[in-house]
Amino acid sequence: xxxxxxxxxxxxxxxxxxxxxxxxxxxxxxxxxxxxxxxxxxxxxxxxxxxxxxxxxxxxxxxxxxxxxxxxxxxxxxxxxxxxxxxxxxxxxxxxxxxxxxxxxxxxxxxxxxxxxxxxxxxxxxxxxxxxxxxxxxxxxxxxxxxxx
Numbered sequence: 769x770x771x772x773x774x775x776x777x778x779x780x781x782x783x784x785x786x787x788x789x790x791x792x793x794x795x796x797x798x799x800x801x802x803x804x805x806x807x808x809x810x811x812x813x814x815x816x817x818x819x820x821x822x823x824x825x826x827x828x829x830x831x832x833x834x835x836x837x838x839x840x841x842x843x844x845x846x847x848x849x850x851x852x853x854x855x856x857x858x859x860x861x862x863x864x865x866x867x868x869x870x871x872x873x874x875x876x877x878x879x880x881x882x883x884x885x886x887x888x889x890x891x892x893x894x895x896x897x898x899x900x901x902x903x904x905x906x907x908x909x910x911x912x913x914x915x916x917x
Contacts, residue, residue, distance in 0.1 A: 794825040794900035796861065801893070801907035803878065806885045813885055814841075815876040815893065815907055816869045821861040826898040828858035834891050836880025843872055858898070871912050885909045 796819055803815040819827065830838030840855045859874055861867050869875045876893070885891060889909040896902045 792823065794897065795822040796820070796825060796827075796895070796897055796900045796903055798895070798903060798905050801905050802912055803876075803885060803891045803893075803907045803909050804911065805887050805909055806881050808884075811835075811879070811881045813878050813881055814871065815878060815891070816871065816912055817876075817905070817907065818866050818868045819861055819895075820866045821863060821897075821900065823863045823899070825861045825863075825900050826858040827861060827895060828898055829896040830876050831894045831896070832878055832892060834882055834885065835878035836882070837878075838893070839877045839879065840874070841877050842874050861897070887911070 799818045799820075801815070801817040804813045806813045815830075827840060830840060832838050840859050841852050842855050842859075843850060843852045845851075854877075855874070859867065859869075867874070878891075887910050890906045891909060892904065892906055894902055894904050
């Protein structure tokens with residue numbers, strides 16, 4: 769009986785390190801969601817957060833009742849000039865990797881903000897993914913920390 773117990777335990781433990789099966793739904797975990805207050809007289813703002821997916825996935829769209837439109841953007845420097853552009857195909861979320869959306873990098877833009885966003889308020893966002901179920905989150909309105917703070 770002892771000889772059968774060891775192989776059974778080893779087989780059970782071997783399954784613990786396996787990646788999720790391809791048919792296992794992705795689960796995306798958000799953290800640190802923050803949207804900047806809208807500048808005076810402007811109806812746009814940036815939102816930032818960290819997303820971690822249980823399997824390869826893609827953030828494909830963002831919506832908010834606080835804005836006419838949400839877009840996923842990237843910022844990059846080409847020939848010394850910083851430019852911002854919408855990621856039409858969305859943002860890749862590699863399995864198990866924390867993808868940080870931050871000022872100066874990938875981020876969410878809210879366009880046509882309906883009412884000025886003030887520090888301390890919250891903004892509802894709906895994130896839609898290629899595989900995972902849509903995710904409703906609430907982002908705090910405030911100023912992002914500068915790197916090193």
